Amino acid sequence: MKNPxxxxxxxxxxxxxxxxxxxxNDEIILxxxxxxxxxxxxxxxxxxxEYFSFVTAVDYQERIILVYRxxxxxxKVNLILKAILPLSDLKIDSVSSIWGGANWxxxxxxxxxxxxxxxxxxxxxxxxxxxxxxxxxxxxxxxEDVVKRKEYF
Amino acid sequence: xxxxxELQLNMGPQHPSTHGVLRIVLRLDGEVIVEAxxxxxxxHRGIEKIAENRTYTQVIPLTDRLDYVSSxxxxxxxxxxxxxxxGIEVPERASFIRIIMAELQRIAxxxxxFGTGGLDAGAMTVFLYCFxxxxxxxxxFEMVCGARLTYNYFRFGGVSQDFPKExxxxxxxxxxxxxxxxxxxxxxxxxxxxxxxRTKGVGVLKKKDALSYGASGPVLRGSGIKRDIRxxxxxxxxxxxxxxxxxxxxxxxxxxxWVRLEEMRQSxxxxxxxxxxxxxxxxKAWGVPxxxxxxxxxxxxxxxxxxxxxxxxxxxxxxARPYRMKxxxxxxxxxxxxxxxxxxxxxxxxxxxxxxxxxxxGEVDR
Numbered sequence: 001m002k003n004p005x006x007x008x009x010x011x012x013x014x015x016x017x018x019x020x021x022x023x024x025n026d027e028i029i030l031x032x033x034x035x036x037x038x039x040x041x042x043x044x045x046x047x048x049x050e051y052f053s054f055v056t057a058v059d060y061q062e063r064i065i066l067v068y069r070x071x072x073x074x075x076k077v078n079l080i081l082k083a084i085l086p087l088s089d090l091k092i093d094s095v096s097s098i099w100g101g102a103n104w105x106x107x108x109x110x111x112x113x114x115x116x117x118x119x120x121x122x123x124x125x126x127x128x129x130x131x132x133x134x135x136x137x138x139x140x141x142x143x144e145d146v147v148k149r150k151e152y153f
Numbered sequence: 154x155x156x157x158x159e160l161q162l163n164m165g166p167q168h169p170s171t172h173g174v175l176r177i178v179l180r181l182d183g184e185v186i187v188e189a190x191x192x193x194x195x196x197h198r199g200i201e202k203i204a205e206n207r208t209y210t211q212v213i214p215l216t217d218r219l220d221y222v223s224s225x226x227x228x229x230x231x232x233x234x235x236x237x238x239x240g241i242e243v244p245e246r247a248s249f250i251r252i253i254m255a256e257l258q259r260i261a262x263x264x265x266x267f268g269t270g271g272l273d274a275g276a277m278t279v280f281l282y283c284f285x286x287x288x289x290x291x292x293x294f295e296m297v298c299g300a301r302l303t304y305n306y307f308r309f310g311g312v313s314q315d316f317p318k319e320x321x322x323x324x325x326x327x328x329x330x331x332x333x334x335x336x337x338x339x340x341x342x343x344x345x346x347x348x349x350x351r352t353k354g355v356g357v358l359k360k361k362d363a364l365s366y367g368a369s370g371p372v373l374r375g376s377g378i379k380r381d382i383r384x385x386x387x388x389x390x391x392x393x394x395x396x397x398x399x400x401x402x403x404x405x406x407x408x409x410x411w412v413r414l415e416e417m418r419q420s421x422x423x424x425x426x427x428x429x430x431x432x433x434x435x436x437k438a439w440g441v442p443x444x445x446x447x448x449x450x451x452x453x454x455x456x457x458x459x460x461x462x463x464x465x466x467x468x469x470x471x472x473a474r475p476y477r478m479k480x481x482x483x484x485x486x487x488x489x490x491x492x493x494x495x496x497x498x499x500x501x502x503x504x505x506x507x508x509x510x511x512x513x514x515g516e517v518d519r
Contacts, residue, residue: 050364056479101367104489127194
């Protein structure tokens with residue numbers, strides 16, 4: 001790890017909310033409690049993570065994990081931030097006030113996964129038509145029009 | 154007393170200058186844009202969902218259909234990610250071939266962006282010239298893999314086939330042919346008085362916005378941020394090549410167009426170096442199983458595609474199909490800058506600014 005200094009800082013400040021911490025080469029993977037996303041995001045931006053790459057989600061059936069990727073060009077460090085959402089409570093704070101790019105990416109996650117981002121300025125579907133029902137990238141999504149395919153492997 | 158009302162104007166989705174199927178709702182005060190609301194998704198095919206139902210190998214042709222003017226780049230990003238998951242070593246010759254193809258693709262794609270960028274400002278000639286030159290690159294691609302647009306050329310552990318014998322000479326001829334053409338374009342478009350008047354100081358993208366919106370590629374570099382993943386975190390064998398990163402000063406439309414032209418020059422240098430140093434050997438790694446089953450895990454490996462940071466975030470559960478595949482497409486993030494960049498400009502500038510962001514809707518909508 002090239003820059004242990006600011007990792008210590010984050011750990012000191014947010015030690016309680018960090019559920020898991022991994023790092024290899026110049027990548028850090030941080031799993032956090034979803035309620036502390038906003039204060040942590042603000043702090044991260046302050047220490048140099050100005051570049052917002054994307055946010056996406058992975059559906060693990062009983063829970064959905066949000067994956068944020070941020071980069072700091074100053075320290076040449078990339079960060080993957082993970083927040084766990086139980087299926088019963090698919091809500092999290094929007095970070096679009098911190099990184100403008102999150103706006104569209106959060107709309108995409110809302111569109112395809114049904115995760116609701118609180119305080120998002122314009123939470124509408126982005127890729128699918130507005131009258132679409134369901135969220136296609138969920139594992140439990142079923143579409144009647146899909147033709148069943150024979151399993152070969 | 155004259156009362157003025159705001160006018161709402163719908164631009165697209167079928168519009169020759171939106172470079173695809175984009176609809177922008179413009180709120181106008183006279184000719185000045187008060188607000189722009191882009192609507193995307195007209196080309197959404199659900200490639201991420203389809204990929205969950207395909208084997209890893211079957212996804213390669215799907216990636217061709219993302220950014221369809223630089224398919225090689227998509228292939229490249231995807232196979233790199235899966236190779237990292239699997240731990241496959243790529244033979245040296247295969248990596249060189251990949252780099253040659255990727256850089257030729259960068260030139261071909263930038264030619265479109267550059268040419269249509271001129272066309273948006275009314276310069277017809279440079280558009281026709283650019284497509285003439287692009288044709289020669291497509292001929293090279295056709296020689297190597299038989300396809301002109303959707304190549305499906307990369308494989309896990311290498312590429313599908315070696316260069317034909319006559320390729321090296323044809324490629325060298327192309328480089329020799331292309332270098333003076335780029336100087337010609339510079340005179341024809343970038344130094345053109347009308348084009349400068351239309352583009353300088355138009356669509357200025359501030360550094361702060363470029364970063365927080367996740368802009369990448371020529372859009373980011375046009376704003377003066379020196380970031381190129383080929384240099385920052387070299388993938389494949391890019392650390393062996395000597396090239397410069399062009400960086401703009403003002404972040405306006407002219408700078409972005411200039412960065413593209415300069416990148417074409419650098420790409421020609423890289424192709425030349427790669428042709429000089431092309432080692433002999435295999436073009437595909439031994440021992441890559443026919444049925445790819447990466448161990449459970451996840452990977453995100455971005456590359457510097459034509460438009461910027463292109464990466465595949467792949468989550469594997471150990472089965473033959475990706476559990477989740479997210480495409481981080483540079484054009485999506487670049488396009489989200491539209492409301493920020495065109496606000497306050499005149500309606501005639503919309504197409505020029507949009508052209509300089511160079512969106513490809515196969516990639517934006519996925």
